Amino acid sequence: MTVRTVVVVGGSTAGATVLRDLRARGYEGRLTLVDPERGTNRPPLSKAVLADAGHEATVRMDHSSLDVEHVQASATRLDHEARTVIASDGSEHRFDALVVATGSRARRIAEAGQTGEIVLRTVEDARHLRERIADASSAIVVGGGFLGLEVATAAAKAGLAVTVVDVDPPLQRLLGEHLAASICERAAALGIAFRRSGAALVGGPVRGVRLDDGEEIMADAVVSCVGDEPATDWLRDSGLELEQGVVIDDHARTNLADVYAAGDAAVVRVGDTVVRGPFWANAVTQGRVAAASVLGLPVDAPVVDHYFWTEIAGLPLKVVGPLPLEGEPRVLEDAGEGTGLLAWGSSAVVAYGIRRSVPRLRAVLRELSERGAG
Numbered sequence: 211m212t213v214r215t216v217v218v219v220g221g222s223t224a225g226a227t228v229l230r231d232l233r234a235r236g237y238e239g240r241l242t243l244v245d246p247e248r249g250t251n252r253p254p255l256s257k258a259v260l261a262d263a264g265h266e267a268t269v270r271m272d273h274s275s276l277d278v279e280h281v282q283a284s285a286t287r288l289d290h291e292a293r294t295v296i297a298s299d300g301s302e303h304r305f306d307a308l309v310v311a312t313g314s315r316a317r318r319i320a321e322a323g324q325t326g327e328i329v330l331r332t333v334e335d336a337r338h339l340r341e342r343i344a345d346a347s348s349a350i351v352v353g354g355g356f357l358g359l360e361v362a363t364a365a366a367k368a369g370l371a372v373t374v375v376d377v378d379p380p381l382q383r384l385l386g387e388h389l390a391a392s393i394c395e396r397a398a399a400l401g402i403a404f405r406r407s408g409a410a411l412v413g414g415p416v417r418g419v420r421l422d423d424g425e426e427i428m429a430d431a432v433v434s435c436v437g438d439e440p441a442t443d444w445l446r447d448s449g450l451e452l453e454q455g456v457v458i459d460d461h462a463r464t465n466l467a468d469v470y471a472a473g474d475a476a477v478v479r480v481g482d483t484v485v486r487g488p489f490w491a492n493a494v495t496q497g498r499v500a501a502a503s504v505l506g507l508p509v510d511a512p513v514v515d516h517y518f519w520t521e522i523a524g525l526p527l528k529v530v531g532p533l534p535l536e537g538e539p540r541v542l543e544d545a546g547e548g549t550g551l552l553a554w555g556s557s558a559v560v561a562y563g564i565r566r567s568v569p570r571l572r573a574v575l576r577e578l579s580e581r582g583a584g
């Protein structure tokens with residue numbers, strides 16, 4: 211079938227990549243974007259934007275050169291039989307091909323009716339958190355993942371006394387023991403304290419947390435950084451296979467004909483299981499794969515891109531290779547105090563505290579695997 215109308219739902223990193231790639235690959239048909247917003251590039255929200263309001267304007271997506279009809283509303287339903295997306299403003303959008311790129315939203319832990327929980331997912335969240343940090347002298351961050359430690363870094367740099375609470379050792383689940391320990395040591399040197407415990411929010415509005423042993427600690431700002439949930443509730447009765455997200459194959463295809471998905475809203479079927487990688491590089495590569503598949507072109511990118519970066523306690527970290535990083539690394543280049551170029555066998559290379567381009571890191575990894583580094 212010739213594709214004449216493509217509907218993309220969600221216009222942030224994954225959706226914007228689909229729109230751009232479709233046009234770049236020569237698609238001249240109708241292109242409709244359904245999203246209440248223009249789309250956001252999220253990684254700067256917990257870095258530059260938290261530190262400086264001036265960066266807010268740079269994170270908004272711009273689709274103006276792509277001849278896109280932008281429906282500023284939320285998709286509320288997919289009628290697959292009618293090949294139609296229904297939006298919250300009552301409009302209906304027929305498609306030959308649909309790409310679901312609705313991403314995810316911050317997971318919350320407040321009790322029903324408990325107000326004042328702070329999360330970080332949107333530009334508005336980042337603005338609110340920046341203003342709270344400016345007025346506060348102490349902060350608690352619940353969740354010691356990369357987002358929690360980026361937020362803790364911003365708060366500590368602004369002079370706040372910061373405590374990170376997590377039931378697990380911070381960062382270990384993704385980055386393994388070696389890097390997690392090294393990064394946490396640097397975070398501690400910035401004045402960030404760590405408590406190992408579960409945490410329940412206390413107060414309404416929230417003013418602190420209750421630890422597992424009953425101790426309550428209070429702070430001027432309490433931020434939940436406890437993961438994200440795919441924004442797929444609008445697809446509940448659509449017939450799409452949903453399992454922590456829309457299940458896709460290596461062509462970004464779903465179980466429904468002519469429906470594709472990409473980014474944080476998607477999970478990739480690998481054998482009997484599904485893999486979720488809610489990172490920027492996956493949103494981009496899955497957007498590219500979806501665009502090629504929509505047009506029936508060969509897929510020239512992997513549906514999972516093992517690249518991830520963060521910046522904690524003032525040091526950049528780039529990982530090329532699958533997470534988690536397990537075991538001890540080999541030091542390929544020593545830049546002092548634990549920083550440098552590190553390799554985990556021939557499966558992952560990390561630039562920690564040093565600047566290295568991603569293509570260079572990929573080249574190092576290729577070389578290691580050709581040499582069969584164990």
Ligand SMILES: Cc1cc2nc3c(=O)[nH]c(=O)nc-3n(C[C@H](O)[C@H](O)[C@H](O)COP(=O)(O)OP(=O)(O)OC[C@H]3O[C@@H](n4cnc5c(N)ncnc54)[C@H](O)[C@@H]3O)c2cc1C
Binds near residue numbers: 219245247251331473
């Ligand atoms: C603060 C923060 C910092 C991050 N830092 C890093 C980092 O350093 N490195 C890294 O690799 N990753 C990072 N990430 C993760 C990365 O930003 C995400 O993986 C990426 O944003 C996913 O893009 P997406 O387009 O799939 O989803 P999203 O960015 O969530 O976008 C989804 C879009 O869909 C729209 N939408 C949602 N529901 C509907 C609906 N029903 N109808 C219509 N539109 C809808 C939304 O308005 C939004 O525009 C960070 C994430 C956050 C929140």
